[in-house]
């Protein structure tokens with residue numbers, strides 16, 4: 001579904017990603033792991049079309065989308081839950097969700113909003129509340145559902161558990177499992193390596209902008225370097 005080939009990116013003269021190859025197959029949940037500043041967000045931005053690209057290719061469903069503007073990538077089926085959530089603070093929960101369907105230029109269906117509330121019942125109780133007044137976890141739910149309203153084939157999530165209490169991390173990770181079961185492929189950026197590896201099929205580890213390791217979730221959980229560096233075992 002998604003194939004990154006030889007991707008390098010830089011901010012000005014400073015290289016941030018060097019020659020990365022990775023892929024996400026249809027139906028998979030894949031983690032992109034790594035410490036602070038490894039380049040994970042930059043990789044997400046390269047896929048959404050908002051990062052400066054130096055070289056390489058981004059292919060989606062076998063088509064080269066490297067030069068495609070962001071809004072057209074959304075139209076092809078790529079939606080993103082950005083780091084820091086970026087909800088529209090002065091809009092209600094429902095208004096935020098409706099914004100997620102904006103690019104479709106057709107009316108969204110009530111059933112789509114209902115599906116969001118089934119995923120996160122708490123949003124049902126908060127439909128008319130301004131998103132800026134929600135807790136961090138609730139804002140994360142809004143950001144996830146706003147992305148789902150775009151009806152993506154591939155969902156990119158950038159550190160959805162950041163700053164959340166452990167119970168909320170569990171709820172968000174369970175929801176990611178349900179989203180994947182509903183047929184959406186997932187690329188999950190996480191610093192929370194232990195819990196991320198429990199919910200993904202495969203993972204890639206970035207170190208200082210280079211791909212250091214990749215493997216199935218079981219392989220990474222049993223890898224000595226991953227255990228020592230990221231799991232503290």
Ligand code: ATP
Pocket residue numbers: 011016034035036037038039040041042043083191
């Ligand atoms: P974190 O987990 O802290 O979010 P990350 O792995 O997502 O880190 P990036 O956000 O991709 O890493 O940042 C990689 C490097 O690129 C960092 O050194 C960062 O300072 C730099 N960087 C990120 N955005 C910009 C920017 N807009 N301009 C200049 N440098 C940037």
